[in-house]
Amino acid sequence: MIWNEKIECASRDEMAAIQSIRLERTVRRIYHNIPSYRAKMQEIGIMPGDIKSVEDISKLPFTNKSDLRDNYPFGMFTVPMSEIVRLHASSGTTGKPTVVGYTRNDLQMWSEVVTRALCMAGVHKNDIVQVAYGYGLFTGGLGLHYGTENLGATVIPISGGNTKKQIQLMQDFGTSVIACTPSYALYLAEVMKEMGIAPGSLKLRIGIFGAEPWTENMRREIEAKLKIKAIDIYGLSEVVGPGVSCECSHQTGMHISEDHFLPEIINPETLEPVKNGETGELVFSTITKEGIPILRYRTRDLTRLIYDKCDCGRTLVRMEKCKGRSDDMLIIRGVNVFPSQIESVLLEISETEPHYLLMVERDGSLDVLKLMVEVQEQFFSDEIRELEALRKKITNAIQSTLGVSAEVRLVEPKTIERTAGKAKRVIDNRKY
Amino acid sequence: MKIKQVSVFLENKSGRLREVAQILGDAGINISAFTVADTSEFGVLRLVVDNPEEAFRILKERHFSVRTTDVLLVNSSNKPGALSQLLNILSEEGIFIEYLYAFTMNDDNAVFVVRPTNVEKCHTVLEKYKDDLNGKGK
Numbered sequence: 001m002i003w004n005e006k007i008e009c010a011s012r013d014e015m016a017a018i019q020s021i022r023l024e025r026t027v028r029r030i031y032h033n034i035p036s037y038r039a040k041m042q043e044i045g046i047m048p049g050d051i052k053s054v055e056d057i058s059k060l061p062f063t064n065k066s067d068l069r070d071n072y073p074f075g076m077f078t079v080p081m082s083e084i085v086r087l088h089a090s091s092g093t094t095g096k097p098t099v100v101g102y103t104r105n106d107l108q109m110w111s112e113v114v115t116r117a118l119c120m121a122g123v124h125k126n127d128i129v130q131v132a133y134g135y136g137l138f139t140g141g142l143g144l145h146y147g148t149e150n151l152g153a154t155v156i157p158i159s160g161g162n163t164k165k166q167i168q169l170m171q172d173f174g175t176s177v178i179a180c181t182p183s184y185a186l187y188l189a190e191v192m193k194e195m196g197i198a199p200g201s202l203k204l205r206i207g208i209f210g211a212e213p214w215t216e217n218m219r220r221e222i223e224a225k226l227k228i229k230a231i232d233i234y235g236l237s238e239v240v241g242p243g244v245s246c247e248c249s250h251q252t253g254m255h256i257s258e259d260h261f262l263p264e265i266i267n268p269e270t271l272e273p274v275k276n277g278e279t280g281e282l283v284f285s286t287i288t289k290e291g292i293p294i295l296r297y298r299t300r301d302l303t304r305l306i307y308d309k310c311d312c313g314r315t316l317v318r319m320e321k322c323k324g325r326s327d328d329m330l331i332i333r334g335v336n337v338f339p340s341q342i343e344s345v346l347l348e349i350s351e352t353e354p355h356y357l358l359m360v361e362r363d364g365s366l367d368v369l370k371l372m373v374e375v376q377e378q379f380f381s382d383e384i385r386e387l388e389a390l391r392k393k394i395t396n397a398i399q400s401t402l403g404v405s406a407e408v409r410l411v412e413p414k415t416i417e418r419t420a421g422k423a424k425r426v427i428d429n430r431k432y
Numbered sequence: 433m434k435i436k437q438v439s440v441f442l443e444n445k446s447g448r449l450r451e452v453a454q455i456l457g458d459a460g461i462n463i464s465a466f467t468v469a470d471t472s473e474f475g476v477l478r479l480v481v482d483n484p485e486e487a488f489r490i491l492k493e494r495h496f497s498v499r500t501t502d503v504l505l506v507n508s509s510n511k512p513g514a515l516s517q518l519l520n521i522l523s524e525e526g527i528f529i530e531y532l533y534a535f536t537m538n539d540d541n542a543v544f545v546v547r548p549t550n551v552e553k554c555h556t557v558l559e560k561y562k563d564d565l566n567g568k569g570k
Contacts, residue, residue, distance in 0.1 A: 375441045375474075380497040382439030382476050383530055384469045410474050412443050414495040 003119040003151075004112070007259050008314045012307070015315070018259050020053040022287035027051045027060070030293055033078035036071060037063070037295065057264060057285060058273050062296045065098060068238065073099040076292050084291055089137045090237045090336065097137070100237050101291040107146065109288055110240050113257040114147020117246030120255055120312070121208050121231040123177050125152035128203075130170060132180035133211065133334075134160040139241030140211055140334070144179045147243060153177070160184070163191045174203045181334040182214040182222060182230070186365030189225035199227045208233050210242055211334040213322050219251075232321060238297055239284045245319055250311050253318030260288045263317060264296070265305055268326035279304040281326045282319065300327045328426060330360060332367045335404045339425045342371065345397045349390075350378050357416045362430045369406040371398065374413045433505045434555055436484035437545065440477040441497035444470065452477060455494055461487050465535040465545060478533075480505070480545055502551045506544040506558055509567035510536050518544060518565060525557045 002008050010018070028048045031038050040061040041047070050059060068076055077084065085104050089097035102110065123129065129148045133140030141159055148155040156173060158166060160180070166188060169175060178185065185207055192199055204226060210233035222230045234254050235242035244261050245254035256263050265280040266273055274280040282299045302325065306318040330337045339358060346354035355374040360367060371394070373379075379390060391408050398406045442448040449468070456463060456479075465480040481487045484500055491498040508514045515534070522529060528549040536542045548554035558565070 375497045377497060377499065380439075380441050380499055382437075382478060382499060382501050384471060384476060387441075387474065387476070388471065410441075410443075412441060412448075412495075413497050415443070 001119050001124060002313060003116045007257075008116065008255070008316050010259075010315060012315070015258065016054050019262055019287060022259070023054055023057065023262060023285065024048075024051055026285065026287045026289075026293050027295065029078055030295055034071075034076055036067060036075070037061070054262065057262065057296070060285075060296050062271070062283070062298050063294050064298055065238070068098045069096055072096050074101065076294070077101050078293060079103055079290055087137075088139045088142075088237050088241065090139075098238060100139075103290040106240075106289055106291050109260060110143060110243065111146040111150040113240065113260060114143055114243035115150045116255075116257055117233055117243045118147055118151050118153070118177075118208070120246045120248040120314070121177075121233070122206055122229065122249045123148075123151065123153060123208075127153040127176045127206075128156065128174055129153050129177040129179060130156040130158055130166065130173075130175040132158055132160055132166055132178060132184065133242075139235065139237045143235065143241035143243055144208070163188060164195070167192055167195060167197060170202050170204060171197070176203045177206045177208065178204060178226075178228075179208040179233075181211050182209040182218055183212065183333060183362075183365050183367060185209055185222050185226060185230070186218070189222070190365060192226075199225065204228050206231060208246075210234055212331040213324075216321075234319070234322070236299060238294060239286055239299075240289070244284070248310060248312040248314065252310065253306050253320050255310065255314050255316040255318055258317050260286065262287050263305060263319065265303070266298075268298075268300075268302075277304060277306070279320075279323065282322075298326075300325050300329060302326055330358070330426065330428065332360060332369050332404045335402065337369070337402055337404060341402055342398065345401050346373065346394065349393060349397060350376070355413070355416050356425065358426045360426070360428045360430055367430065369404060370409065371406045372409045372411045372416060374416055375410045376413055379410075434502055434551065435480065435505055436488075436500040437503040437547070438479045438481055438484050438487045438491070439499050439501055440479070440491060442468075442475045442477050444473055444475060449477065452491065452496070455490060456481065456487055459486065459490050461490075465533065465543070467531075467533040467545075469531065478531075478545075501547065504544075504546045504548065504551065504555055504558060506546055506565060507562075508534075508542045508544055508565045510538070510540055510542040511567070514542060514565070515544075521557065521561050521565075522546075522548075522554070527554045527557060 031048045046059050083103045084101040086102045089099045131144045135141030145155055145157055205228055207228045207230045219230045231247045233242050233246040235244040239261055245256040247254050262285040264283040266283055268281040282301045282303050284297050285295045286293050301322040303319045303322050309315050328339050357372045359370040395408045462482045463479055467478050469476045488498055488500050530547045532546045534544045
């Protein structure tokens with residue numbers, strides 16, 4: 001089923017007309033409400049009147065994650081707080097999270113796009129959807145939740161973790177759709193096997209997986225192990241949350257709700273738009289949001305856009321599975337981690353520049369973050385209990401700052417390879 | 433007697449201890465005693481050497497995490513009950529020990545290496561019982 005056929009199957013001209021009107025309006029709104037973005041526009045001599053259609057978008061300055069941080073917490077909101085009905089936040093690079101605010105209309109729009117996404121995935125109102133994304137500041141849980149309710153399907157708001165209970169409820173409630181990270185899906189399959197439950201005996205038929213990159217191989221593995229159709233969903237809180245785009249049952253790229261989120265692909269080095277169909281960095285402008293509209297937001301995700309009509313009948317532009325990042329962000333069990341965060345944690349503990357190496361591995365289906373820290377003089381005590389205490393202190397600080405656990409290992413100085421004076425900070429051994 | 437003990441951070445990997453021994457040997461530094469405190473991933477090598485300043489300098493130069501720590505050398509007689517005698521004294525005087533190890537000099541004499549929490553206090557106490565521990569007391 002196509003939830004909003006008029007929009008999702010619109011012709012390119014119809015879509016461009018909608019986008020142009022909405023973009024023009026958003027540019028005016030931001031220009032008059034956000035001093036920092038207005039200054040950026042003035043700096044390059046662009047006025048709201050210069051943006052008349054989607055064709056003009058590349059004239060506009062970019063928005064970076066740092067802009068959100070610099071305007072923490074509410075400096076990028078274009079409505080008074082009395083209009084904001086919900087806040088979400090994602091972890092930031094220097095301890096400060098990125099805060100996004102939603103008006104009532106924003107939440108309605110978000111539900112609409114998630115509902116479209118669920119329909120793309122093949123979910124209908126008779127389904128029972130188990131939302132195993134985290135509920136809370138993270139957009140995953142509540143995003144899927146309200147989209148499911150809006151569709152009229154049944155939602156099980158179980159949130160993340162508690163794997164045995166997840167499986168028990170799947171059995172008892174007849175869950176037909178699971179929404180979680182792809183690595184958690186594999187973990188669920190493992191635990192089911194341990195519990196002696198054949199996935200074929202469950203009613204599960206669709207999985208909606210996102211919040212971390214995954215490969216076609218992983219998709220095949222999940223589909224074989226859980227006997228379901230594994231659908232990729234994409235989103236980021238700065239744009240709205242999950243549901244920015246989603247695959248249809250043809251699994252040939254994720255349809256972007258481009259009447260709300262205008263996509264572009266740029267060359268991350270030159271910042272110029274790439275040729276049609278080429279891979280580059282994905283950039284979004286939100287053209288209907290009220291709380292925190294954002295122009296030309298650099299997602300740092302690398303992908304390409306496909307404008308051909310899909311076999312499902314939708315004309316909404318598709319984006320391919322993300323191929324990587326144009327920055328050094330890692331996604332560990334669905335949590336965004338920047339090496340700079342680790343650095344600031346260590347800096348706080350040692351008060352000098354730390355040498356460390358981050359290793360990401362996949363143990364079975366779960367990401368494991370290993371952190372090797374060189375024991376330099378300022379760290380070194382000749383008492384084991386103090387070294388153990390140090391290790392524990394680093395482990396706890398990483399957990400509380402990043403929201404992800406790491407195995408911390410103390411290593412000898414100069415054991416971490418330095419390339420041209422600078423240490424190599426990250427080794428990602430996961431095969432996506 | 434208060435001396436400087438040299439401590440070195442070592443990962444639990446083959447060849448690490450050998451490397452330290454080689455470096456010190458090449459530099460003509462004699463090791464009187466050593467002990468390794470270990471966990472599953474790393475260890476701390478503690479050494480009593482004839483020239484701790486030089487040992488510290490050389491190991492630091494070779495990028496080891498190294499430090500010197502004040503420890504007390506306690507002469508004792510090499511006979512049954514000597515350790516228990518030392519520990520009785522420390523216990524009665526309320527001295528808390530972080531770690532200790534020992535080596536024998538010959539058939540008659542042994543030496544304890546003691547790292548107390550409070551070095552000064554322990555030093556004073558041990559001076560007081562010096563002769564008892566040596567077997568020279570009453």
